[in-house]
Amino acid sequence: MKERSCSSAALIILAALWSVSAQADWALNMTEGVTEVSRSIYSLHMQIFWICVVIAIAVFSVMFWSIIHHRKSAGAKAEQFHENTTVELIWTIVPVLILVAMAVPATTTLIEMYDTSDSDVDIQVTGYQWKWQYQYLGEDLSFFSNLSTNPDEIYNKVEKNENYLLEVDEPLVVPIGKKIRFLVTSNDVIHSWWVPAFAVKRDAIPGFINESWTRIDEVGIYRGQCAELCGKDHGFMPIVVQAVTDEDYALWLADKKASIAAEVAAAARIWSLEELMERGEKVYQTNCAACHQVGGQGISPMFPALKASAIATKPEQIDEHIKIVLEGRAGTAMQAYAAQLSAVELAAVITYERNAWGNDTGDIITPQSIQSMLKSK
Amino acid sequence: MTSAVGHHHGPATGITRWLFTTNHKDIGSMYLIFSLLMFFIGGSMALVIRMELVEPGLQVVQPEFFNQMTTMHGLIMVFGAVMPAFVGLANWMVPLMIGAPDMALPRLNNFSFWLLPFAFFMLLSTLVMDGGAPDFGWTFYAPLSTTYAPPSVTFFIFAIHLAGVSSILGAINVIVTIMNMRAPTMSYMKMPLFVWTWLITAFLLVAVMPVLAGTVTMMLTDIHFGTSFFDAGGGGDPVLFQHLFWFFGHPEVYIMILPAFGIISQIVPTFSRKPLFGYASMVYATSSIALLSFTVWAHHMFTVGIPLVGELFFMYATMLISVPTGVKVFNWVATMFRGSMTFETPMLFAIAFIVLFTIGGFSGLMLAISPADFQYHDTYFVVAHFHYVLVPGAVFSIMAAAYYWMPKWTGNMYDEYLGKCHFWCSFVGLNLTFFPMHFVGLAGMPRRIPDYSIQFADFNLVSSLGGFLFGFSQLIFVLVVVKCVKGGKKAEAVVWEGAEGLEWQVPSPAPYHTFETPPEVK
Numbered sequence: 001m002k003e004r005s006c007s008s009a010a011l012i013i014l015a016a017l018w019s020v021s022a023q024a025d026w027a028l029n030m031t032e033g034v035t036e037v038s039r040s041i042y043s044l045h046m047q048i049f050w051i052c053v054v055i056a057i058a059v060f061s062v063m064f065w066s067i068i069h070h071r072k073s074a075g076a077k078a079e080q081f082h083e084n085t086t087v088e089l090i091w092t093i094v095p096v097l098i099l100v101a102m103a104v105p106a107t108t109t110l111i112e113m114y115d116t117s118d119s120d121v122d123i124q125v126t127g128y129q130w131k132w133q134y135q136y137l138g139e140d141l142s143f144f145s146n147l148s149t150n151p152d153e154i155y156n157k158v159e160k161n162e163n164y165l166l167e168v169d170e171p172l173v174v175p176i177g178k179k180i181r182f183l184v185t186s187n188d189v190i191h192s193w194w195v196p197a198f199a200v201k202r203d204a205i206p207g208f209i210n211e212s213w214t215r216i217d218e219v220g221i222y223r224g225q226c227a228e229l230c231g232k233d234h235g236f237m238p239i240v241v242q243a244v245t246d247e248d249y250a251l252w253l254a255d256k257k258a259s260i261a262a263e264v265a266a267a268a269r270i271w272s273l274e275e276l277m278e279r280g281e282k283v284y285q286t287n288c289a290a291c292h293q294v295g296g297q298g299i300s301p302m303f304p305a306l307k308a309s310a311i312a313t314k315p316e317q318i319d320e321h322i323k324i325v326l327e328g329r330a331g332t333a334m335q336a337y338a339a340q341l342s343a344v345e346l347a348a349v350i351t352y353e354r355n356a357w358g359n360d361t362g363d364i365i366t367p368q369s370i371q372s373m374l375k376s377k
Numbered sequence: 378m379t380s381a382v383g384h385h386h387g388p389a390t391g392i393t394r395w396l397f398t399t400n401h402k403d404i405g406s407m408y409l410i411f412s413l414l415m416f417f418i419g420g421s422m423a424l425v426i427r428m429e430l431v432e433p434g435l436q437v438v439q440p441e442f443f444n445q446m447t448t449m450h451g452l453i454m455v456f457g458a459v460m461p462a463f464v465g466l467a468n469w470m471v472p473l474m475i476g477a478p479d480m481a482l483p484r485l486n487n488f489s490f491w492l493l494p495f496a497f498f499m500l501l502s503t504l505v506m507d508g509g510a511p512d513f514g515w516t517f518y519a520p521l522s523t524t525y526a527p528p529s530v531t532f533f534i535f536a537i538h539l540a541g542v543s544s545i546l547g548a549i550n551v552i553v554t555i556m557n558m559r560a561p562t563m564s565y566m567k568m569p570l571f572v573w574t575w576l577i578t579a580f581l582l583v584a585v586m587p588v589l590a591g592t593v594t595m596m597l598t599d600i601h602f603g604t605s606f607f608d609a610g611g612g613g614d615p616v617l618f619q620h621l622f623w624f625f626g627h628p629e630v631y632i633m634i635l636p637a638f639g640i641i642s643q644i645v646p647t648f649s650r651k652p653l654f655g656y657a658s659m660v661y662a663t664s665s666i667a668l669l670s671f672t673v674w675a676h677h678m679f680t681v682g683i684p685l686v687g688e689l690f691f692m693y694a695t696m697l698i699s700v701p702t703g704v705k706v707f708n709w710v711a712t713m714f715r716g717s718m719t720f721e722t723p724m725l726f727a728i729a730f731i732v733l734f735t736i737g738g739f740s741g742l743m744l745a746i747s748p749a750d751f752q753y754h755d756t757y758f759v760v761a762h763f764h765y766v767l768v769p770g771a772v773f774s775i776m777a778a779a780y781y782w783m784p785k786w787t788g789n790m791y792d793e794y795l796g797k798c799h800f801w802c803s804f805v806g807l808n809l810t811f812f813p814m815h816f817v818g819l820a821g822m823p824r825r826i827p828d829y830s831i832q833f834a835d836f837n838l839v840s841s842l843g844g845f846l847f848g849f850s851q852l853i854f855v856l857v858v859v860k861c862v863k864g865g866k867k868a869e870a871v872v873w874e875g876a877e878g879l880e881w882q883v884p885s886p887a888p889y890h891t892f893e894t895p896p897e898v899k
C-alpha cells in the first residue's frame with residue numbers, strides 16, 4: 001500500500017504539469033520538410049518507428065503477461081526449461097530479415113543525398129564563431145549572416161518574439177525548384193549547417209569542404225541552427241533561408257549587388273567622428289561583443305578587455321590595433337576581419353573601440369586609411 | 378597461514394586500512410563509495426543545466442559556464458560514476474562468484490583505485506582555474522579542444538590519462554583473476570554471466586583505453602609542442618580526431634553496458650526462480666556485441682562527410698549490432714516466462730532496465746538509419762537515446778546490483794519500503810526527464826545549447842521538473858545505504874529464495890577473507 005503513495009504523488013505532479021501548459025504547442029515529430037529528400041527521410045523515420053512499436057508491443061506484452069500471471073503471489077510454480085534452439089534461431093533470423101528490408105530504402109535515399117552533381121546554384125557556406133558566411137559562387141556576391149535577436153529578449157528584459165533565436169540580419173536567399181549545391185566549410189572550429197525543412201545537415205570543418213544539396217519545392221522562410229558545439233555562442237548562430245521564385249531571386253541578386261557597390265563608394269567620402277561612432281557601435285555589437293562584451297571588458301583570460309586597454313588607447317599602438325582587427329591573431333578566436341567587413345565598417349568599429357567606454361582618445365580612423373593599409377599588403 | 382607467522386586475519390584499523398588495503402572487498406567498497414560521490418557531483422551539474430533550461434532566455438548561468446557544466450557532467454558521469462561503480466562491483470563480486478580468495482593482483486588493485494581520487498580532484502580543480510573548466514563537450518572535438526580550448530585543457534588531459542591508467546590496470550586485474558583464479562571445477566561455460574560479461578568488458582577496456590590515451594596525447598602535443606595532428610593549417614585533420622575518439626568511444630559505451638547485462642542476467646533468474654534462458658546464447662551474444670562494437674564507430678560521424686561506401690558500411694554494421702542486443706532482451710523475457718516471480722527492489726530495477734533499455738535500443742536502431750540520422754544527429758533525440766541506455770540502463774543495473782548484494786556486503790537487509798520508494802521516484806523522474814527529449818529533438822532542438830527558441834519551452838519545463846525529482850530521489854538511496862550499514866534485519870547466507878551461485882555459500886556479511894580453500898562447483 002505504502003509504495004502506492006509514491007506513485008500517486010507522481011501522478012498528481014504529472015496532472016499539474018499538464019494543466020500548466022495545456023495552452024502550448026507540443027510539437028512531437030520530425031518535420032516532413034519541403035524537399036523530396038526530406039520527405040523520404042521522414043518516411044524512413046516513420047517506418048523504422050512503427051517497426052520498433054510493433055516489436056515493443058510483442059516483447060512487452062509477453063513480459064507483462066508473465067509478470068501478471070507468473071507471479072509467486074498468484075501461486076505460479078516455476079518451470080525449469082532454459083534452452084530452445086529453434087526459438088533462439090527464430091528471434092535471431094527474423095530481426096535480421098526486418099533489418100535487411102529496412103536497409104534497402106535507406107540505401108536508396110542515402111545514394112540520392114550523396115548525388116551533388118549537376119547543380120544550378122552553388123553556394124559556399126562558411127562557419128565562423130558565431131555566424132555564417134554565404135558566398136554565391138560565380139556571382140561575386142558574399143555576405144555574413146548574424147543573429148539579430150535583441151539581447152534584451154535573451155536576458156528576459158522584454159518579451160520574446162515568435163522567432164526568438166531563429167532570426168538573422170541577412171538571410172540566405174535561394175530560388176525554388178533549382179538544384180542548389182552547398183559547399184560547407186569553416187574558418188575556425190567545427191560547426192554544422194542544418195536546416196530541418198531540407199534535411200540538410202553538413203559539418204563545417206576547417207580546412208575541408210563538404211558538399212550537400214537541396215531542391216526546395218515551396219516559397220517560404222525556413223529556419224535552422226548550428227548543430228555542432230562550436231564554443232560559447234553555439235546556441236546563437238541560427239540559419240534563415242528565404243526561398244523565392246526565380247524572378248524574385250534575380251531581383252534580389254541585383255539589389256544586393258547594388259547595395260554592396262554603394263558601401264564601397266561610401267568609403268571615399270569624409271566621415272565624422274559621430275557618424276563613425278554610430279556605425280561602429282552597430283558593427284561592434286554584431287561582430288565583437290560576443291567575446292569582448294558589450295561593455296568592452298572581455299572575459300579573462302580567453303577574450304581580452306578593450307576598455308582602458310593599451311592597444312585601444314595608446315596613440316603609438318594605433319597601427320597595431322588596426323592590424324589585429326584586419327589580420328586577426330592566429331591560434332585564437334580573434335578573426336581576420338579584413339575579409340569580413342567593408343572599409344567603412346572597419347574604420348567605424350576601430351574608431352568606436354578607441355572612443356567608447358571612456359577610452360575617449362578622440363582618434364578618427366578613416367575608411368581611406370584602412371584602404372591604404374589593405375593595399376600595402 | 379597462521380597468526381603465529383604474523384599475518385593479519387582482520388582488517389587493519391584507522392585510515393591505513395583504506396590507504397594500504399589489498400583486500401578486494403575493501404577496495405570494492407571504496408570504488409563504490411567513490412562512484413556514488415561522483416554521481417552526486419555530476420548530478421548537481423546536471424541540475425544546473427536543467428535549471429538554466431527551465432525556460433527560454435538566459436537566467437541562471439552564462440553560456441560559457443553552461444558549456445563547462447555539460448562537459449564536466451558528461452566526463453564525471455562516464456569516467457567517475459559509471460565505470461568505477463562497475464569496477465567496484467567486479468572487485469566485490471568476481472572473487473566471490475568464481476570461488477577465489479581475492480583478486481589476482483592485490484597491490485595493483487590498490488594502486489588502480491587510488492589513482493582515481495587524484496584524477497578527479499585534478500579534473501574538478503579546473504572549475505576554479507582562470508578561463509574555467511573544459512567547455513568543449515565530453516567528446517572534446519578538436520580544434521575546439523585544442524587551438525580554441527581554455528588553458529585548463531592540459532589538466533583535463535592529465536586527468537584522463539590517470540583515469541585511463543586506472544581503468545587499464547583494473548581491467549588487467551579482472552582478466553588475470555578470471556583466467557587463473559576460478560575454483561578448479563568451474564569451467565568457462567559454468568561461470569556466472571556477470572563474470573562473463575566483465576571478462577569481455579575487460580578486454581574491451583584493454584583494447585580501447587590506450588587509443589584514448591594516444592588521442593589526448595596528440596592533443597597535448599598539438600597544444601604545447603607545435604604538432605598539427607588535428608589542425609588542417611599544418612597538414613592535419615580535425616576529422617582524424619573524431620575517428621580516434623569514436624574508435625575508443627563506441628566500445629566505451631559497451632563497456633558501460635555489458636556488465637549491466639551481466640547483472641540483469643543474475644537478478645532476473647533469481648526473482649523468477651528459474652534458470653536463465655539461453656545461457657550459451659547470452660555468452661555468444663555478448664561476445665559478438667563486443668566484436669561488432671569495433672566496427673561501428675563512424676555512426677557518430679554520419680554528417681562529417683565520410684564517403685558513401687563508408688556511410689553504408691557503418692549503417693549496416695550498426696543495424697547488425699542491434700540483433701545480439703535484441704537476443705539478450707528476448708532471453709530475459711523468456712526467463713521470466715513461466716517463472717514464479719516476486720518483485721523486491723532489485724527485481725523492480727531489473728524489470729525497468731529491460732523495458733527502458735529496450736526503448737533506448739529502439740532509438741539506437743532509428744539513429745542507425747544513416748539518412749534519418751542527418752535529422753537526428755546532434756539534437757536532443759540523441760540525448761534522449763543515450764540517457765535511456767545509460768540511466769535506466771547502466772545506472773539502474775548498478776542500483777539493482779547494490780540492492781541485490783547489499784545484504785551480502787553488510788550482513789543486514791536494506792529497508793524494502795525505502796528501496797521501493799527510491800525505485801518509483803527514480804522511475805517517474807527519469808521518464809519525465811528524458812522521454813520529452815525525444816520530442817524536442819525530433820522537433821529540431823539542437824543539443825548543448827544554453828537557450829532555445831520558444832517552441833521548445835513546454836517539454837523543457839517537464840524535463841527540468843523530472844530532472845529535479847530524479848536527482849533528489851537519489852538521496853533516498855543514500856538513506857537506504859546508511860541505514861543498512863548501521864543495522865537492520867540480519868541477512869542469511871542465501872539472501873534471496875531463488876539465488877544460486879558461490880557468493881551465497883559464504884555467510885552474510887561476507888567475512889574479510891573468503892574461499893581460502895576453493896569450493897566445489899556443481
Ligand code: HEM
Binds near residue numbers: 630677754762
Ligand atoms: C541497439 C544498440 C544501439 C545502437 C544501434 C546505437 C546507435 C547509436 C547511434 C547511431 C548513435 C549516434 C547518434 C548521433 O550522434 O547522431 C548513438 C549515440 C550514442 N549512443 Fe548508442 N546505440 C545503441 C546502444 C547504446 C548503448 C548500449 C549505449 C551505452 C550504454 C549507447 C550510448 C550512446 C551514447 C553515449 C551516444 C552519444 C554520444 C554523444 O554523441 O555524446 N548506445 N548510438
Ligand SMILES: [Cu+2]
Binds near residue numbers: 627674676677
Ligand atoms: Cu556508438
